[in-house]
Amino acid sequence: MVRLENVTLKRTLGMWAIVGLGLGYMTPTVVFDTFGIVSKETNGLVPLAYITALIVMALTAISYGKMVKVFPSAGSAYTYTRETMNPHLGFLVGWTALLDYLLLPMVNALIIRIYMVALFPEVPAWVWVVVYVAIVTAFNVWSMRNTSNLNAILVIFGTVLIGAFVVLAIIKLMQGMGQGTVFTTEPLFHSNLQLGHILTGATVVCFSFIGFDAVTMYAEEAKDDKTLPRAIMLTVLLGGAIFLIGAYFSQALFPDNSKFSVVDDPLPEIGYYVGGTLFKLLFVAGGFAATAASGLASHASVSRLLYVMGRNGVLPRKLFGYVHPKFRTPVFNVILVGLVSLLAISPSLELISAVINFGALIAFTFVNLSVIAYFIFRQKRYKTKKDIFSYLIMPILGAGSTGILWYNLHVDALIGGIVWVGIGCFYMLFQTKLLKRNITVLDYEAEQKI
Structure with missing residues (x-):
């Protein structure tokens, strides 16, 4: 009989x-x-x-890559800060990161x-939220492998639809x-910049971009x-390329928001103007698939962050540190995230996405700082120019750039954060x-023996 305290997450995921x-x-x-939201903000x-954002994320991704080699454990910024700086500070960084991790599944819902609601306005909005959250929660309880397989199918489908959008946009x-031309600098520079x-x-x-750091949860x-x-780096670069291509052609087609009746989420209207009613339905289906894939992945990630914090005794261990002996998943955490996601019945996308960034940027900043704390102060890796560049200059650039973005956050995001x-x-x-007394510090050597 397997002792519950010896039940761990199962290693099933390839690169x-x-x-x-x-x-x-x-x-x-x-x-x-x-x-629509970003076009309004950026003129x-x-x-x-x-x-x-891609430049900032790439710098931070390099720091994540360094730290995940040193601490091959789920927990991300929480783990790195706690182990390299201070357990109390690590807890606060982890707690702050929870804000974006908990809210992102809700954003997807x-x-x-x-x-x-755009497709079936006669059906109450809460029905769709409840059905969607129930399905995503059930898949995450079932197994990580099945979640990964379904996620892959949905990502491919969504990416194919984006490819179709690009072709139609060019036409x-x-x-x-x-703008009336495929090649234009207007989406990148104009007099109102x-x-x-x-x-x-x-x-x-x-x-x-939060997905690139979320993959460290699967360590x-x-x-x-x-x-x-x-x-980590492939996720940033591939995701960034997709975002840039989609943003460029959308901005070239729609220099402003005058054509949109729903600025908060113009995806259905973008699909309609580019390809008519049929493509609108397909584009919404692609958006649905991509959002569902994000829902699966984000739900899984935050469940594992809660699991690590529970396993360490930072959160109640019996609940948050529990792994189901059959499914090998943190069942209680998965269900809890599902309950939080039900709050998607009423909030606006702009407000929630702004609040999410507060936690994300704090986490990114401290991952960069943890590189300096570990390699420069603990390992004394500052005796060569290469080490100084890799472990001091690069993370300083990463921390500084995320700090600049944090300073420019929406006021509501700052207050909520x-x-x-x-x-x-x-x-x-x-x-x-x-x-x-201190918060428990994880013993990695002991854990590897489990």
Whole structure:
């Protein structure tokens, strides 16, 4: 009989399965869902906002790749900060990261709600949210392998639809729609360009890239630890390329939001203007598939972050650190995330996506700082120019760039994030009896023997 405390996550994921989960998490079609919001923020320079965000994410991805080699455990920014700096600080970073991890599955449910209400306005919105959340939760309880396989199918379908959009967009541009030309610099630069607006837009699109760091949550389910650094960078580059292509052609076709009746999520209207009613239905189906894939991946990731925090005793171990002996999944956490996702019945996409970025950018900043803390201060890796560049200059650039984006966050996101951090501080003080005792630090060597 298997003892429950010895039940661990199962290693079933290869590199491309992890990349697929990362791309699924990133939701390639989200570039069309948020296009209206970002176009308004940037004065019609959505691709430039994505380029800015991609540079920041690439710098941070390099730091993630370094840290996942040192700490091949689920937990991401929470684990790295706790192990390289301070357990209390690690908890606060993990708590802050929970904000975006918990809300992203809800965003996916919210987008699905928007799609289905547009197609079937007579059906109450809450019905679609409940059905969608129930299906995603059931798949995540069942097994990680089946979740990965379904995610791969949905990602491929969504990507094919984006390819079809590009072909139709080229035809429409050649026929005179929008800018009237396939090759134009208007989506990247024009006289109304303002750096502050671009940075604000970049903070909005940052949550589209969250999937690259979420793949570190599968560290304990990867067949080979060496594949994770490559999977992280591939996820960033492939996802970024898809976002840039989608944003460029959308901006070339729609220089402003004047054609959209629903700016909060213009994907259905973009599909209609490019390919008529039939393509609108197919495009919504592609968006639905990509969003469902993101729902599966994001649901799985946050469940594993909660699992690590529970296993370490930061959260109640009996509940959050529990792995089902048959399914080998953190069942309680999966169900809890499903319950949180039900809140998608009412909020707006713009508000939730803004709040998500607060937690994401804090986590990204501390991953970069953890590289410096571990390699420079602990390992003393500063004796060669290569080490100084790799372990000091690069992470400083990464931390600085994420800090700039954080500074340009929407006011509502800052307020919501600060309130969440405040709750975390009170919880930590309670958990540590006013900091009189430490939060448990994970023993990696002991864990590898399990």
